[in-house]
Amino acid sequence: MMQAETTLQRTGNEWHTMPPGDVVAHFGSDERFGLTASEAEEHLRRYGPNVITARRGKSPLVRFLLQFHNPLLYILLIASLITFILKDPVDAAIIFSVVLVNVILGYIQESRAEKAIEALARTMTMEATVVRDGKTIRIPAASLVPGDLVLLQSGDKVPADMRLIRTRDLQIAEAALTGESVPVEKHAYAALDPDTTLADRVTMAYASTLVTYGQGAGIVVATGDATEVGRISRLIATAHDLQTPLTRKIAHFSRWLLYVILGLAAVTFLIGTFRNQPLLDTLMAAIALAVSAIPEGLPAAVTVTLAIGVTRMARRRAIIRKLPAVETLGSTTVICSDKTGTLTQNQMTVQRIVAGGEQYETTGTGYQPDGEIRRNGDPVDLESHIALAECLRAGLLCNDSELIEKDERWDVRGDPTEGALITVAYKAGIHRQDRLPPRLDAIPFESQHQYMVTLHDAGPDQERIVYMKGSVEAVLSRCDAMLDASGQRVPCDADAVNRAVDEMAAEGLRVLAFARGCLPPGTDALRHKDVAGGLTFLGLQGMVDPPRPEAITAVHACQQAGIRVKMITGDHALTAAAIAGQIGLDGGRRPSVLTGRDIEHLSDDTFADAADRTTVFARVTPEQKLRLVKALQSRGHIVAMTGDGVNDAPALKQADIGVAMGLAGTDVAREAADMVLTDDNFATIEAAVEEGRGVFDNLTKIIVWTLPTNIGEGLVILTAVLLGAALPVLPAQILWINTVTVAALGLVLAAEGKEPGIMQRPPRKPDAPILDATLIWRILAVGVLIVIGAFALFEWELQSGASLAEARTVAVNVIVMIEALYLLNCRSLTLSMFQIGVFSNRWLFVGMGIMIPLQLGFTYLPWMNQILNSAPISLEAWGRILSIAVVGYGLIELEKWVRRQYAGKRVAIPG
Numbered sequence: 001m002m003q004a005e006t007t008l009q010r011t012g013n014e015w016h017t018m019p020p021g022d023v024v025a026h027f028g029s030d031e032r033f034g035l036t037a038s039e040a041e042e043h044l045r046r047y048g049p050n051v052i053t054a055r056r057g058k059s060p061l062v063r064f065l066l067q068f069h070n071p072l073l074y075i076l077l078i079a080s081l082i083t084f085i086l087k088d089p090v091d092a093a094i095i096f097s098v099v100l101v102n103v104i105l106g107y108i109q110e111s112r113a114e115k116a117i118e119a120l121a122r123t124m125t126m127e128a129t130v131v132r133d134g135k136t137i138r139i140p141a142a143s144l145v146p147g148d149l150v151l152l153q154s155g156d157k158v159p160a161d162m163r164l165i166r167t168r169d170l171q172i173a174e175a176a177l178t179g180e181s182v183p184v185e186k187h188a189y190a191a192l193d194p195d196t197t198l199a200d201r202v203t204m205a206y207a208s209t210l211v212t213y214g215q216g217a218g219i220v221v222a223t224g225d226a227t228e229v230g231r232i233s234r235l236i237a238t239a240h241d242l243q244t245p246l247t248r249k250i251a252h253f254s255r256w257l258l259y260v261i262l263g264l265a266a267v268t269f270l271i272g273t274f275r276n277q278p279l280l281d282t283l284m285a286a287i288a289l290a291v292s293a294i295p296e297g298l299p300a301a302v303t304v305t306l307a308i309g310v311t312r313m314a315r316r317r318a319i320i321r322k323l324p325a326v327e328t329l330g331s332t333t334v335i336c337s338d339k340t341g342t343l344t345q346n347q348m349t350v351q352r353i354v355a356g357g358e359q360y361e362t363t364g365t366g367y368q369p370d371g372e373i374r375r376n377g378d379p380v381d382l383e384s385h386i387a388l389a390e391c392l393r394a395g396l397l398c399n400d401s402e403l404i405e406k407d408e409r410w411d412v413r414g415d416p417t418e419g420a421l422i423t424v425a426y427k428a429g430i431h432r433q434d435r436l437p438p439r440l441d442a443i444p445f446e447s448q449h450q451y452m453v454t455l456h457d458a459g460p461d462q463e464r465i466v467y468m469k470g471s472v473e474a475v476l477s478r479c480d481a482m483l484d485a486s487g488q489r490v491p492c493d494a495d496a497v498n499r500a501v502d503e504m505a506a507e508g509l510r511v512l513a514f515a516r517g518c519l520p521p522g523t524d525a526l527r528h529k530d531v532a533g534g535l536t537f538l539g540l541q542g543m544v545d546p547p548r549p550e551a552i553t554a555v556h557a558c559q560q561a562g563i564r565v566k567m568i569t570g571d572h573a574l575t576a577a578a579i580a581g582q583i584g585l586d587g588g589r590r591p592s593v594l595t596g597r598d599i600e601h602l603s604d605d606t607f608a609d610a611a612d613r614t615t616v617f618a619r620v621t622p623e624q625k626l627r628l629v630k631a632l633q634s635r636g637h638i639v640a641m642t643g644d645g646v647n648d649a650p651a652l653k654q655a656d657i658g659v660a661m662g663l664a665g666t667d668v669a670r671e672a673a674d675m676v677l678t679d680d681n682f683a684t685i686e687a688a689v690e691e692g693r694g695v696f697d698n699l700t701k702i703i704v705w706t707l708p709t710n711i712g713e714g715l716v717i718l719t720a721v722l723l724g725a726a727l728p729v730l731p732a733q734i735l736w737i738n739t740v741t742v743a744a745l746g747l748v749l750a751a752e753g754k755e756p757g758i759m760q761r762p763p764r765k766p767d768a769p770i771l772d773a774t775l776i777w778r779i780l781a782v783g784v785l786i787v788i789g790a791f792a793l794f795e796w797e798l799q800s801g802a803s804l805a806e807a808r809t810v811a812v813n814v815i816v817m818i819e820a821l822y823l824l825n826c827r828s829l830t831l832s833m834f835q836i837g838v839f840s841n842r843w844l845f846v847g848m849g850i851m852i853p854l855q856l857g858f859t860y861l862p863w864m865n866q867i868l869n870s871a872p873i874s875l876e877a878w879g880r881i882l883s884i885a886v887v888g889y890g891l892i893e894l895e896k897w898v899r900r901q902y903a904g905k906r907v908a909i910p911g
Contacts, residue, residue, distance in 0.1 A: 015221045016192045016201045020165040023219050027147030031165055034131035034149035043145035050144040050160055050223035052233050067103040128159040131217075148220040152211050161227045162205045162218030164188045169214030169444045171415070172205055175340065175645055177228060178570045178621075182348070182416055183212045187448065197596050198228065198621055199570050213415065214444075232622050235650035264714055268721050275724060282721075301702045305750035309695035317678040318688040319662070325674035328657040329692025332563055333763045334637045335685060336628065336651075339569035339576060341661060342642055342682050343555075343583055344545040347412075348420035351546065352509060354500045355539030356387030356485040357493075362427060365546045367403060367410040367419055369426035382428055386487025391539035392428050394514040395421035397436060398454045398467040400444070417510070420543045421469075437465055441526045450474035455519065455526045466517035468531060472501050475513035475537070482537035492537050500540060508578020509542030544575070547583045554686035555583055562762035563689065566615055568625060573618040580616045591615040599624050608634050625651035636767070642677075642685065644669050659685060686759075693761070694754035697829075700770060701749045705826040707779045709737065709819055712786025716811070719791060726804060728794040728811040732868055736858065741816050741851055745823050748847035752827055753840055775829065778895065782822055782888065789814045789884040797877065805871035809859055810881065812870070816855055817885035820848065825892040830900065832893055 015023060020031075027043075029035050035043070068077075077096070128141045131149040141159040144150065150162055158172065164186055171183040178199040189203050198206075205211075205218055207227040224230055265286045272282030309326035313319070320326055340346050347366035352359065353373065360380065364371020372379050373388070382389040401414025403422045412419025425431075437456035445452040451470025458465050468475055476497055481489045497513075504511050515535040523530075555565050565585055569576045573593040581590040594610060596619040602610060608631040617628060625641075629651045632639045641648070641655035649672040652658030660673035661680040670676050677684045713734055720727050729737075771779070790811040797807035827833045827841065858864050860872050 014194075015161075015163045016196055016204050017194050018163070019190045020163060020188055020203075020219070023163045023221065024165065027219060027221075029147040029149060029219055031149070032131075033134040035145070035147050036133050040132055040143075040145050040148065043147055044143065047146055047226075048224060049142045051142050052230050053225050064103070129153075129156075144220055144223055146220050146223060150218055150220055152205065152216045152218065154211055154213050154215070156211045158205045158207055158209045158211065160207050160220045161222035163221050164203050164205055164216055164218040166218075167214065167216040169446060170211070170216040171213040173210045173212050174199070174206065175570070177206055177209055177645060185445075186216060188216075195597070197619055199596075199619055232650060235622060235626055261714075264718065268718055271718075271721050275721075277721075277724065301706070301746045301750060302699060304747050305695060305698050305702060308698075308750050309691055312694075313675075313688050313691050316687040316691065317681070317684045318691075319676045319678060321674055321676065325657050326692055326695045328638065328674070329640065329689045330694070330696040331638045331692070331764055332640045332657065332689055334564045334566060334632050335558060335640045335642070335689075336566045336568050336625075336632070336655070337642045337682055337685070338644060338648065338661075339567050339571060339579060340545060341644065341663075341680050343551045343567060344547050344579060346545060346680075348416040348510075348543050349546050350420050350424040350541050350543045352504055352507070352542040353388065353391060353424070353539060354497075354504075354542075355391040356385065356483050356487070357496065358385070358388075358485055359500070360385075360388060362424055364427060367412055367423050369403070369410065369423050371427045373424070373428050382430075385485075387483035387485065387539060389428070389430070390483060390487070390516060391514050391541065392425045392430055393436070394467040394469060394516060394538050395512075395541060396425035396430055396432065397439070397456060398452055398469045398514070400442075400452075417512070417543065421512075421541065424541065440464065440524055443526050443528065443531075445470070449528065451531075453526055453531050455523065461521055463521055464519040464523045466519055466526070466531060466535070468515040468517070468535060469512055472497065472511060472513040472540070475515050475535075478531060478533050479515050479535045479537040480533065481535075483539075489536055497537065497540070504540065504542035505574060506578070507542070507544075508575040508582075509544050510575070511540055511542045513540055514538040544579070547579060548681060548683070550681060550683040552583050554683035555585060557686050557759055558689065559584075561689065561759045564615075566617065568617045568620060568628065570620070571618060573616075576616050576618040586615045593618050596620040596624050599627070604631070607631050611635075612637075622648070622650055626654055629654045638763070640685070640689075642682075643673075644680070648672075690754065690759050693758050694752075696764070697755065697758070698750055698752050700775070701752065701826045701829060702746055703770060704775050704779060704829065705749060705819075705823055706746060708782035708786060708822065709815065711779065711783030712790065712815060712818075713737065715783060715787040716790050719787060728790055728808060729815070730808065730869055733808065733812050733870070736868055737812060737815055737819075741819065741854065744850040744854065745820060745847045748823065748841065748843045749826060751841055751843040753836075755828060755831070755836060774899065778892065781895075782818070782892065785884075785888045785891070786815055786818055789818060789888070793877075793880055793884070796880070797873075802873075803871060805865070805869055806873055806877075809870040809873050810877050813855060813859065813873070813878075814881045814884055816851070817881050818888050820851060821885045821889040822892065823847075825889060825896070830896060832896065 018026070024031055027035075028039060127138050128144055129151040130137060130139055130144065131151065136151065144160050148160075150159065152158065152162075152170070164170070165188050167187045170186040172186055173183045184199075184202060186202050186205065192201060192203060205216065207222075207229045222228075222230075225233065269282055269286040272286070306326045310320045313326065337343055345366050349365045350362055352361060354360075358375060360373050360375050362371055362373050374380060375385075380388065382392075399418045399421055401412055401418035401422065403419060403426070404411055404413055410423075412422070422432075430436075437458050439454050440457050441455040443449075443451075443453040449470075451468055451474045453466060453468045456465040456467065468478070476492070476494055479492050482492045482497075484490045501511050515537050517531060517535040519530060558565050567576060567580050567583075567585060573595050577590050577593050580586065585591055592614060593616045594614045595617075599607060599617075599620065607627065611628055611631040612635050617624075620628070625643075625648065629639050629641055633654075633656070638657075639655045640657045640659055641651050642659040642661070643649070643652050644661035648660075648669050652660060652669060652672040657675060658673035659675045659677060660669040662670070662676045662678040663680045675688065713729060716728050719725075793814050794807045794811040797810050798804070802810075823844075824833050827844070828836050858868060858870055865871055
């Protein structure tokens with residue numbers, strides 16, 4: 001028997017199909033007395049404690065060492081080793097320090113990246129109320145076992161998965177687990193169908209969800225890893241940490257660069273050997289070429305660029321937890337967004353009222369009681385709209401919630417639906433502090449009756465007033481009359497009411513009905529038979545969690561940028577489709593919807609096609625969210641996934657970039673994500689995408705600016721070997737150029753602002769290389785210019801009688817000056833710096849102000865002359881150096897101008 005129990009607990013989803021009595025009998029428990037102490041101890045030995053098993057993560061040392069696992073860093077380590085052999089430990093230490101800085105930064109940024117399962121363990125409550133041996137006691141939640149009888153009340157966090165056996169007005173908020181935006185009414189029905197989805201299992205209470213109203217009792221059926229939360233823990237563990245587009249491209253680029261460097265070094269060595277040059281000189285030339293071709297400053301520049309992007313995003317309320325995620329946003333092709341609180345305000349709002357046969361609209365959204373009630377666009381006067389006033393009064397008085405203002409923000413204490421009813425009454429000028437009839441008694445909402453009723457005192461010797469709210473079917477069936485436009489009782493027209501309900505439901509509104517009745521004077525208690533009939537129908541109120549206005553704008557901006565936005569929600573399909581239509585997810589049309597039940601029956605290939613086409617996904621499970629992300633990735637998409645609940649964590653981790661909510665999000669979601677929104681607003685995602693595109697632009701500019709120097713230096717060395725001439729630039733001088741000047745100048749591009757029209761471009765293709773043909777041509781052109789300029793002036797100086805040290809100093813300076821003016825070309829890859837603004841990047845002048853003194857020191861300071869084998873040069877030599885640099889700047893600007901003319905896209909100068 002026990003073995004069967006263990007197996008059933010671990011397979012999990014059958015409990016909602018069993019009547020309460022069968023579940024109690026299955027575990028040998030009792031509906032009144034629970035387990036005995038000895039039975040509980042035996043179950044604890046068999047099932048284990050009610051905790052989620054912690055997965056062993058990587059040790060800090062292993063995580064630190066893994067930071068070295070990067071082809072670009074391999075190149076730098078090789079450069080450090082070569083430099084150590086070639087020169088001395090000082091030069092080697094300079095390069096290794098660059099490696100170390102990158103490793104330390106990466107370790108700091110990612111040291112907190114694997115804590116999702118630890119956060120899951122923290123979602124379990126510390127204590128639970130349990131009945132054992134017939135006694136009600138409080139015990140640590142970790143001590144709960146299957147078969148325990150647990151009591152729940154408002155404010156409790158459910159400590160384990162439970163089959164409910166008794167309920168009284170029980171409502172549980174399951175948004176963190178299922179995505180359902182409003183609390184779910186729970187009851188102890190005999191059994192449900194086997195295919196009932198998780199969000200619809202109203203006879204179950206699940207670990208980590210919150211009791212918002214009422215009381216209940218249930219038998220624990222699963223603990224620890226066997227709970228739904230534990231299952232999500234395993235899903236998180238199976239979701240892979242994907243490389244970002246940037247890390248994939250950098251890794252590919254670095255491997256390609258490594259092969260090129262080693263190949264050129266080998267060719268240089270073979271040429272020198274073939275020409276019978278001294279072996280040591282040939283080896284030194286090959287090593288010098290390898291050192292020259294390695295972009296030592298590139299990793300630091302990439303890290304700084306990403307760090308600047310992190311800072312910019314933080315200013316726009318997006319906190320980045322992993323540096324490469326900055327750029328991933330710029331590559332995003334699909335955003336899968338949660339609905340509640342991200343695209344919508346997470347505040348129920350009454351939008352439509354039908355009373356007295358007339359329709360009314362409301363202005364204002366959320367719980368802020370600002371706005372008015374209108375008919376045909378005109379504000380209404382309650383004195384002439386009696387039915388409307390009574391409908392609003394019924395919603396305010398038949399209500400157990402409270403509207404509160406705190407820190408200039410309005411919120412509801414209680415049920416969100418009731419909060420919406422209070423707000424709309426306040427908008428009409430009806431307040432609880434007014435002289436309204438006091439409540440005497442109430443019948444709370446119960447799922448089997450589908451209504452709530454309150455009894456009010458209208459004054460001495462007067463009939464008692466009864467107000468009812470509930471489902472349309474429950475209320476309408478108890479009414480034999482209704483109020484007309486003038487407030488007179490007329491026969492109830494059920495068909496007209498149902499037509500109005502259908503129209504409101506088609507708009508995704510949640511509809512409640514309201515009625516009024518009378519009881520004899522002196523009545524102090526309510527019974528269900530008192531409201532079984534004879535009521536007067538007052539009207540309907542339709543409410544919804546409305547879209548954020550800024551989210552509508554942001555969705556449109558994403559669509560203009562070629563990014564598809566998909567909605568994933570735990571809400572019902574009709575509501576989801578209506579909200580999606582209002583937001584404009586499918587061009588303003590009501591989109592098609594795939595539900596969790598639809599997805600269950602689709603094969604992987606069929607689902608991948610459907611996922612690509614479909615805009616809205618409703619009533620989906622955590623596994624289906626994870627499957628959706630994988631399906632989109634299988635179609636080549638770069639997927640950003642938003643979420644706030646435990647149920648979102650596996651998909652957040654699987655996505656190319658997971659985006660968690662900072663205000664409403666759980667610890668689990670935040671730890672699984674790459675980015676956290678501090679305002680839970682979709683508009684912030686759009687802003688972050690814009691920043692991400694700017695980051696990638698700047699990274700591309702840095703690479704396009706850096707590589708010509710390395711190519712030019714390498715070709716200078718190779719040309720000298722081919723000609724059998726002296727090296728125009730020594731290895732130590734190459735290190736000077738590659739580390740010092742690159743650090744001063746290259747980082748300037750990291751601070752470039754975003755170019756105009758950045759969000760009108762389509763997303764980059766995920767398989768597109770970092771550099772296209774145009775940029776490769778430009779890099780080669782500048783590299784050739786460096787070779788010609790450095791070699792020509794080197795030979796000019798030698799022919800003019802200058803020493804070898806002076807000629808090499810000229811060659812170094814011409815490389816640096818070409819770099820400096822080419823930096824101005826690279827501030828935009830398509831526009832001139834006069835179009836983007838000469839003074840728009842103040843760091844340009846800082847970088848130039850650092851570089852110029854350094855080069856003057858390199859040229860004229862005796863101690864630097866001694867260390868770097870440089871020598872002072874004449875003013876005429878500087879004139880020749882600057883002339884070649886200016887010619888290079890002019891040629892690149894001419895090339896950009898020709899390309900703009902050819903493309904027919906002359907970009908206007910921003911104002």
